[in-house]
């Protein structure tokens with residue numbers, strides 16, 4: 001009798017074509033896991049997945065998670081499906097809220113019917129303009145519920161509350177990771193967040209745009225560290241009834257970041273100071289004691305090292321885009337010459 005080999009149910013990565021999502025997909029495929037990536041390609045890109053397409057363990061489906069959809073079954077779900085850069089999530093704020101709330105609801109339903117765990121990518125933004133520092137998971141936050149950032153902050157807060165309601169009401173195994181500022185290769189040139197902006201500006205010797213006076217702080221986690229944290233969280237067993245901060249607790253002012261980027265790129269860029277966007281948090285730093293204790297996880301890549309890797313990545317991206325532009329100009333000129341000869 002022929003043995004029919006049944007493909008194992010995949011792990012779903014929603015938002016898998018994005019910056020974090022594509023690194024996560026790559027890591028899961030490396031670990032021999034079969035992955036179904038869902039992405040609407042609004043901020044994600046198929047170019048991020050090129051290396052995975054031929055592996056046989058990876059499938060891509062263009063899917064907006066905020067619309068209802070069906071999946072035959074899965075072993076687990078990572079929900080990273082939402083634009084995360086303030087520039088991008090504020091470009092279509094209603095869709096940002098819907099992606100966070102309806103998207104999480106749709107995926108929780110799939111988790112419930114499949115009996116699979118769901119890891120929700122939440123955010124340090126749930127703390128808003130924090131009144132306590134560093135921020136620990138027990139802090140309830142201080143968010144402007146009607147401001148420009150509310151679509152993301154409140155969307156993610158509502159998604160967290162849905163996760164814990166599914167846990168209490170339906171016994172769904174949920175893990176809520178509050179992700180702090182993360183950077184690394186595969187951020188887009190036009191991402192709009194501070195690390196990519198500063199590196200691209202420095203490499204082009206253009207002014208470094210500091211919003212406000214640069215005294216606001218952030219704590220930057222290199223992407224590889226974050227991905228290891230997400231995996232450890234998904235694999236963890238035992239009582240996981242609290243959200244968990246994942247980030248690097250080394251805190252820098254934005255001005256310090258700008259100066260470090262200038263130093264590492266050897267740039268001739270000057271600093272320029274622009275108005276601070278509304279509701280921009282003054283300080284942000286994760287307390288990662290819970291992740292250390294429950295996952296044995298802590299970030300390993302210091303900012304200087306992570307920036308060096310990210311700078312190399314952007315150098316390559318900018319070089320390729322210059323080459324493409326030159327080829328376009330050359331072929332346009334060739335076309336002009338041909339049409340000139342024809343006349």
Ligand code: UDP
Pocket residue numbers: 085086181192193194195197198209210211212216218254276277280281
């Ligand atoms: N920022 C800046 N210049 C830029 C982009 C951002 O000074 O070109 C500041 C921004 O105002 C904020 C911090 O850098 O205080 C981090 O911004 P980002 O958009 O990376 O993420 P956020 O933590 O605000 O979500």
